[in-house]
Amino acid sequence: MIPYGRQWIDDEDIKAVIDVLKSDWITQGPKIEEFEKRLAEYCGVKYAVAFNSGTSALLAVYWAVGLKEGDEFITTPITFVATTNAGLWLKAKPVFVDVERDTGNMDTSKIEELITEKTKLIVPVHYAGHPVDMEKVKALADKYDLKVVEDACHALGAMYKNSKIGSCKYSDATVFSFHPVKHITTGEGGAVLTNNADIYEKLLIFRNHGIVRNKKEGEWYYECQYVGLNLRITDIQCALGISQLKKLNKFVRRRREIANIYNHYFGNIDLFETPVEKPYAYHSYHLYPIRLKDPSQRAYIFNELRGRGLGVQVHYIPVYWHPIYRNMGYQKGLCPNAEVFYKSEISLPIYPYMGEEELNYVIETVKNLRML
Numbered sequence: 144m145i146p147y148g149r150q151w152i153d154d155e156d157i158k159a160v161i162d163v164l165k166s167d168w169i170t171q172g173p174k175i176e177e178f179e180k181r182l183a184e185y186c187g188v189k190y191a192v193a194f195n196s197g198t199s200a201l202l203a204v205y206w207a208v209g210l211k212e213g214d215e216f217i218t219t220p221i222t223f224v225a226t227t228n229a230g231l232w233l234k235a236k237p238v239f240v241d242v243e244r245d246t247g248n249m250d251t252s253k254i255e256e257l258i259t260e261k262t263k264l265i266v267p268v269h270y271a272g273h274p275v276d277m278e279k280v281k282a283l284a285d286k287y288d289l290k291v292v293e294d295a296c297h298a299l300g301a302m303y304k305n306s307k308i309g310s311c312k313y314s315d316a317t318v319f320s321f322h323p324v325k326h327i328t329t330g331e332g333g334a335v336l337t338n339n340a341d342i343y344e345k346l347l348i349f350r351n352h353g354i355v356r357n358k359k360e361g362e363w364y365y366e367c368q369y370v371g372l373n374l375r376i377t378d379i380q381c382a383l384g385i386s387q388l389k390k391l392n393k394f395v396r397r398r399r400e401i402a403n404i405y406n407h408y409f410g411n412i413d414l415f416e417t418p419v420e421k422p423y424a425y426h427s428y429h430l431y432p433i434r435l436k437d438p439s440q441r442a443y444i445f446n447e448l449r450g451r452g453l454g455v456q457v458h459y460i461p462v463y464w465h466p467i468y469r470n471m472g473y474q475k476g477l478c479p480n481a482e483v484f485y486k487s488e489i490s491l492p493i494y495p496y497m498g499e500e501e502l503n504y505v506i507e508t509v510k511n512l513r514m515l
Contacts, residue, residue: 145501148324177381194332208264221248246421250480320332401493
């Protein structure tokens with residue numbers, strides 16, 4: 144089975160992890176700060192704080208920007224549930240904006256009508272690695288005094304108008320994930336990047352149980368001032384992340400190369416539409432999502448591809464379709480474009496480790512598809 148995504152681990156990565164295992168620090172040590180520094184430098188931002196998952200990073204930054212009970216935050220339903228579940232943990236309410244049919248990203252022209260007195264935050268998700276039109280998001284945030292947190296778990300290595308996603312040029316903070324199917328991996332892991340010193344300090348506190356160090360009583364003394372959590376990442380993971388970061392540009396280039404090859408072979412197939420890349424975007428292709436022109440064919444095509452050894456997947460079930468959200472009163476039909484996107488979408492295999500034999504097999508298999 145050729146999966147839709149997978150990691151690329153080489154001998155350099157393995158050695159980096161072994162070196163840490165042989166050292167005095169396997170957690171709360173120097174590799175964490177080194178990884179954070181290198182990640183911040185790569186994205187051109189002042190601060191980075193690493194976490195044990197992208198979900199933890201989302202929770203921490205929502206808390207750090209002040210999201211709380213009774214607040215609303217606007218985001219897309221075409222995302223993994225972590226984007227909104229993190230807000231539910233803080234007892235805030237997600238408000239879903241419909242998506243663009245071609246990119247799957249939030250339709251920025253529909254955000255303003257959803258802003259109320261309770262709105263605190265906008266969370267654009269750079270679906271599949273294609274950036275949201277962030278200038279439009281920032282203009283609305285400035286107009287209504289809202290915070291912006293980019294969910295860029297798909298988009299490390301992507302760019303918006305020549306600025307790297309993660310630079311926080313148009314947002315208060317950006318979140319990345321380092322799950323094995325993402326652009327680089329730390330096993331599990333995530334990070335928040337920001338140029339805001341106050342957000343940075345709060346992230347550090349929240350990651351470490353809500354504890355603030357205070358040496359007035361001695362070197363041993365600390366105070367738990369907030370209800371934080373243990374969301375720390377290890378030096379083992381960060382050593383892997385440092386090694387992976389060195390190869391990030393190569394990984395993104397290979398993803399784009401595969402996407403361009405797919406576009407060449409699949410661009411004229413009547414069965415589906417291929418991903419787009421808007422003029423303002425540099426797509427990093429975490430996913431290669433095709434959209435079937437006849438959604439009624441999706442189950443058949445999906446099963447055909449799986450049956451022929453392609454580990455295709457669907458990204459995503461609209462968040463508000465999940466039972467927990469239905470139980471909160473969200474109804475189907477809320478975001479029509481998102482629902483059509485979901486019913487039409489299939490993610491084809493794309494990852495840097497794909498060899499020519501695997502790539503050619505995907506191409507031939509997809510080219511030979513026929514409708515029922």
